[in-house]
Amino acid sequence: MKNPDLLEEIYQFLPCSTPALWVEQALENLDILLIDHAQCEKKAASTAMNLMYRYVDKPDLLKKMSQLAREELLHFEQVVTILEERGIRYEHLTAARYASGLRQHIRKGADELIDVLIIGAFIEARSCERFMALIPHLDEALGKYYQSLVRSEGRHYRDYLDLAQQYASAPIDERIAFFAEVEKELIESDDDTFRFHSGPVVIKQDLKQDQAQPA
Numbered sequence: 001m002k003n004p005d006l007l008e009e010i011y012q013f014l015p016c017s018t019p020a021l022w023v024e025q026a027l028e029n030l031d032i033l034l035i036d037h038a039q040c041e042k043k044a045a046s047t048a049m050n051l052m053y054r055y056v057d058k059p060d061l062l063k064k065m066s067q068l069a070r071e072e073l074l075h076f077e078q079v080v081t082i083l084e085e086r087g088i089r090y091e092h093l094t095a096a097r098y099a100s101g102l103r104q105h106i107r108k109g110a111d112e113l114i115d116v117l118i119i120g121a122f123i124e125a126r127s128c129e130r131f132m133a134l135i136p137h138l139d140e141a142l143g144k145y146y147q148s149l150v151r152s153e154g155r156h157y158r159d160y161l162d163l164a165q166q167y168a169s170a171p172i173d174e175r176i177a178f179f180a181e182v183e184k185e186l187i188e189s190d191d192d193t194f195r196f197h198s199g200p201v202v203i204k205q206d207l208k209q210d211q212a213q214p215a
């Protein structure tokens, strides 16, 4: 990353780092990671476009979200190419609990936009942090590609945060602190499905099956 200050800012912004167990599981489930990564890029573009439909009276938001949507779609195409090159079949995956776990706290009314933008900043920041956690363990081609994504997702984090500050009528520090706590729980607590933004997975079901089997 050319801008180490931005990466430092992202580490400060996030409430915790990715658990080592998640990194281990990502390396064991690289196919799922890449498919879900493609999904995330597509979803990021569509979230940005939804904001463009909804807030037509905010030119700064329209321009930043339009640029962001284009970049996310380009990332989507790049990840689809990586899937093709690696012979990984793009299948539908269920969504992680992460985004919905954050979005369930969105307030209604005038504060809704601010919350959506803060959540956008968290998602982009976490993506950067996860790319950085993965890079040392990846093959050269994927490592280089993820390094290039850190730059753009870092910029997206900054855009979301700047827009949230710009359109808020009061300081947003408390709201950021609230979402930081929610985010930390989603990243650190046991999850039941491995995804790009999941917590570490503890396979309780298999354990139960093992116990149910006669010795």
Ligand SMILES: [Fe+2]
Pocket: 041, 044, 071, 072, 075, 153
């Ligand atoms: Fe992206």
Ligand SMILES: [Fe+2]
Pocket: 044, 072, 124, 152, 153, 156
């Ligand atoms: Fe992004």
